[in-house]
Amino acid sequence: MTITLNTLVYNQDASVTKDKVDYTGPSNTFAVKDKVSLARVAPKPTATFDGVARAEVKRTKTVTLANGQKADAIVTAAVSFPVGMTKVDADALRDDVGDFLIGTDGDALFWSHDITR
Numbered sequence: 001m002t003i004t005l006n007t008l009v010y011n012q013d014a015s016v017t018k019d020k021v022d023y024t025g026p027s028n029t030f031a032v033k034d035k036v037s038l039a040r041v042a043p044k045p046t047a048t049f050d051g052v053a054r055a056e057v058k059r060t061k062t063v064t065l066a067n068g069q070k071a072d073a074i075v076t077a078a079v080s081f082p083v084g085m086t087k088v089d090a091d092a093l094r095d096d097v098g099d100f101l102i103g104t105d106g107d108a109l110f111w112s113h114d115i116t117r
Helices: 087-102 103-113
Strands: 003-007 009-019 020-024 034-041 053-064 070-082
Touching: 009 034, 020 070, 020 087, 087 103
Parallel strands: none
Antiparallel strands: 003 009, 009 020, 020 034, 034 053, 053 070
16 A cells, blocks of 8 residues: 655555554655654443544654754644544544644744744
């Protein structure tokens, strides 16, 4: 299986567990990370609640710093959706966060660490 982010194709590399799969991108080598990881956690229902389904995507990329050193940059997105919620509600929440991430408020948070805009 492959995943495409923008125009880059990530190929399935390893099934870490039955609930986590790693994908490697075109720049991935032994020394440089270019990865996407997908993970899930099944709901754990109780007698009074059907539980929540959790999922996560993690993007790791080795970048070159201003001083020439290399370091890993990581972005993680996680969801926790109660069993029984509608797909429309789930999609609306994902859309809200996606809009935040690519907008000026997301830029202020991630670049300037400004949480009071």
